[in-house]
Amino acid sequence: MTPNEIEERFVELETIVAEHERTIRDLNDIVAAQARTVDRLERDLEVLIRLSDNAGVKPLSEETPPPHY
Numbered sequence: 001m002t003p004n005e006i007e008e009r010f011v012e013l014e015t016i017v018a019e020h021e022r023t024i025r026d027l028n029d030i031v032a033a034q035a036r037t038v039d040r041l042e043r044d045l046e047v048l049i050r051l052s053d054n055a056g057v058k059p060l061s062e063e064t065p066p067p068h069y
Contacts, residue, residue, distance in 0.1 A: 001009075
């Protein structure tokens with residue numbers, strides 16, 4: 001290989017590495033955003049569970065029918 005071919009190959013490899021680094025950075029940002037969303041949804045679900053436990057919701061079979069029945 002000539003020095004020019006070696007340099008071209010080296011530049012090509014650097015370009016590939018740079019693209020991979022950018023892809024990894026982008027994917028990391030996506031994963032971090034999804035983790036924040038999952039955390040928020042878990043907190044919201046805990047609140048909803050606590051609210052439903054405190055609301056005294058009965059199974060439909062135990063509910064008394066409304067007066068117009």
